[in-house]
Amino acid sequence: MNNFSNRDATGCGCYRGRRARWIEPSILYLLWEHSRHGYELMNDLPTVGFFDETADPGAIYRMLRHLEDNKMVESEWDTSGSGPAKRLYTITQNGRDNLMLWFETLKSHQTALNDFIEKIKDLK
Amino acid sequence: MNNFSNRDATGCGCYRGRRARWIEPSILYLLWEHSRHGYELMNDLPTVGFFDETADPGAIYRMLRHLEDNKMVESEWDTSGSGPAKRLYTITQNGRDNLMLWFETLKSHQTALNDFIEKIKDLK
DNA sequence: ACTTCTATATGTAAATTACATATAGAGGTA
DNA sequence: TACCTCTATATGTAATTTACATATAGAAGT
Numbered sequence: 001m002n003n004f005s006n007r008d009a010t011g012c013g014c015y016r017g018r019r020a021r022w023i024e025p026s027i028l029y030l031l032w033e034h035s036r037h038g039y040e041l042m043n044d045l046p047t048v049g050f051f052d053e054t055a056d057p058g059a060i061y062r063m064l065r066h067l068e069d070n071k072m073v074e075s076e077w078d079t080s081g082s083g084p085a086k087r088l089y090t091i092t093q094n095g096r097d098n099l100m101l102w103f104e105t106l107k108s109h110q111t112a113l114n115d116f117i118e119k120i121k122d123l124k
Numbered sequence: 125m126n127n128f129s130n131r132d133a134t135g136c137g138c139y140r141g142r143r144a145r146w147i148e149p150s151i152l153y154l155l156w157e158h159s160r161h162g163y164e165l166m167n168d169l170p171t172v173g174f175f176d177e178t179a180d181p182g183a184i185y186r187m188l189r190h191l192e193d194n195k196m197v198e199s200e201w202d203t204s205g206s207g208p209a210k211r212l213y214t215i216t217q218n219g220r221d222n223l224m225l226w227f228e229t230l231k232s233h234q235t236a237l238n239d240f241i242e243k244i245k246d247l248k
Numbered sequence: 249a250c251t252t253c254t255a256t257a258t259g260t261a262a263a264t265t266a267c268a269t270a271t272a273g274a275g276g277t278a
Numbered sequence: 279t280a281c282c283t284c285t286a287t288a289t290g291t292a293a294t295t296t297a298c299a300t301a302t303a304g305a306a307g308t
Contacts, residue, residue: 029240032247039286048243049236056266061288083285084273103244110237112173116153117234119172120227123156163255180297185257207254208304 022050023063025102028095031073037086038064064089072098146174147187149226152219155197161210162188188213196222 026048027041036044038061045055067073072095078088150172151165160168162185169179188211191197196219202212215223 025244026240029244029247037286038288042286049239057287058267058289059265061286065288082274084287086286099244099247103241106237106241106244110234110241113230113234113237115173116150117227117230120149120153120223120230123153123223161255162257166255181256182258182298183296185255189257206305208256210255 022048023055023059024067025099025106026050027060027063027067028072028091028099028102031089031091032096032099035088035090037078037088039086041089067095070094070098146172147179147183148191149223149230150174151184151187151191152196152215152223152226155213155215156220156223159212159214161202161212163210165213191219194218194222 023045026045029048030036030041030044038057041060041064042055042057045051045060064073064075068075068089071092073089073091075087075089078086147169150169153172154160154165154168162181165184165188166179166181169175169184188197188199192199192213195216197213197215199211199213202210
């Protein structure tokens with residue numbers, strides 16, 4: 001069973017009336033900056049702002065697999081350097097396009113959130 | 125089985141490293157404005173901004189029950205007016221306190237979202 | 249009697265999250 | 279060599295949450 005089947009026609013995993021899954025745009029953003037491997041993402045994701053100290057490896061590797069299935073990233077083994085082989089992930093044009101779809105979604109969510117926060121301020 | 129057992133010590137259902145559940149603060153906000161019954165909330169929730177045309181009745185009534193269990197709202201049957209009896213929900217001080225906890229959570233989420241959106245703008 | 253509308257409530261399959269565990273090579277050290 | 283630790287990738291799974299379907303029932307009109 002695919003964990004990510006509820007996509008719209010564009011393949012975008014954007015909000016669609018449910019919550020946003022911050023991990024997808026966060027990973028796409030970090031890979032847009034430069035290619036990284038999974039373990040690096042695990043440490044870098046918190047700097048994006050939606051996660052605590054470290055992000056869940058399970059969620060990351062499954063999301064990377066999903067992104068690769070949907071041609072949003074591509075990967076190759078990197079045996080240079082010390083330690084075990086790393087899989088280096090690179091964003092594709094598809095992935096960049098998807099992040100731009102996410103961008104629109106995030107902005108409309110931002111608007112809703114801003115409005116709601118103002119409403120709460122007016123309450124007291 | 126309680127659907128809402130993963131609460132922190134304060135009973136606040138706030139973000140806690142997961143996504144926010146917009147329905148809880150949205151309902152508390154609407155009840156802070158004035159008492160309402162469930163069916164009314166179903167129609168009014170979209171005006172808050174996080175939902176589409178109508179919100180899911182199942183989610184609303186279960187959330188109301190949860191809020192009542194946690195003494196954040198109280199209810200009474202309202203047999204006045206036409207149509208079937210309505211259960212009228214009123215926010216308690218507990219509920220107001222909880223929305224203020226949510227407020228802090230929402231603001232920090234707002235910050236993360238604003239920052240992320242700025243980062244994406246800088247990408248191209 | 250019947251149908252429709254309002255209103256509350258419950259059932260449940262599928263999706264998602266959180267956390268635990270598995271696998272495995274590199275590198276150090278006793 | 280055997281043992282341990284660290285890095286890195288990957289899978290398993292119980293509990294939770296969502297989305298959607300269905301149930302119940304009184305009021306009101308035809």
